Amino acid sequence: xxxxxxxxxxxPVLAHAVEPRARGVSxxxxxxxxxxxxxxxxxxxxxxxxxxxxxxxxxxxxxxxALGRALVELEPAAGAAAPAPTLAELAQAAxxxxxxxxxxxxEAGRVLRRHGYLFELDLGAGGPELLAWPWAYGDTxxxxxxxxxxxxxxxxxxxxxxxxxxxxxxxxxxxxxxxxAEELEPAAF
Numbered sequence: 001x002x003x004x005x006x007x008x009x010x011x012p013v014l015a016h017a018v019e020p021r022a023r024g025v026s027x028x029x030x031x032x033x034x035x036x037x038x039x040x041x042x043x044x045x046x047x048x049x050x051x052x053x054x055x056x057x058x059x060x061x062x063x064x065x066a067l068g069r070a071l072v073e074l075e076p077a078a079g080a081a082a083p084a085p086t087l088a089e090l091a092q093a094a095x096x097x098x099x100x101x102x103x104x105x106x107e108a109g110r111v112l113r114r115h116g117y118l119f120e121l122d123l124g125a126g127g128p129e130l131l132a133w134p135w136a137y138g139d140t141x142x143x144x145x146x147x148x149x150x151x152x153x154x155x156x157x158x159x160x161x162x163x164x165x166x167x168x169x170x171x172x173x174x175x176x177x178x179x180x181a182e183e184l185e186p187a188a189f
Contacts, residue, residue: 056134056141060117061153061180064132066094067119068147071128075149084128087112087121107166116140120169129172137164145180146172153180 025033070093076082085093088105091112096103104113112119113135122129129148134141137158144158154177156163156170163170 053138053141056116057143059115060119060132060134060141060143061145061155063094063096063114063117063119064130064145064147065153065180067091067121068130068149068153070094071121071130071147072149075128084123085121087119090121090130111166118166118169122169122172131169131172133158133163133168133170135165137161144170146170146177148172151179154178155180 067087067090070090071085074085074089074093076084088109091103096112096114102114105111106113106118110120116135117132117140118135120131122131127148127150129146132145134144138161142158142161144156144163146154146156148154154172156174156177158164158170162168
């Protein structure tokens with residue numbers, strides 16, 4: 001009778017068959033990966049910028065409303081000798097807290113800058129108006145806003161970018177100003 005054969009150990013055979021090889025990305029693979037990344041960047045960046053502009057505009061409308069409500073609450077009664085409130089007083093009444101809320105005062109404290117928008121209180125002869133417009137048109141926002149106690153918050157598309165940067169506040173009148181819906185409330189200042 002034949003003796004059973006001894007099993008051959010597989011470890012040396014497998015070790016020889018599965019030698020690790022140095023692996024890398026081929027030139028074609030690197031180009032393909034680069035092309036995919038480029039497409040993702042080209043598609044994502046405009047969407048991210050559009051989202052940022054929309055967020056800045058929504059925040060500007062909501063802050064215009066909050067400052068406007070503070071204006072209505074703090075404005076002296078008709079014929080009263082008390083001075084009109086300042087923009088700083090309105091900001092404090094609306095709950096803004098300086099650096100924590102990304103608030104910067106410019107033009108000797110007359111203009112508030114927040115999230116890419118400028119805010120100014122105009123105490124003109126037609127009554128007080130709170131104005132808001134983009135710091136840099138197209139980069140930080142496009143639309144302009146005005147609050148009047150009788151009208152609430154109004155929005156203008158500012159399509160020509162006429163109102164942008166310090167010293168170029170919107171006029172606040174004209175037919176293209178449309179009411180802003182009440183539901184545009186900030187999550188928290």
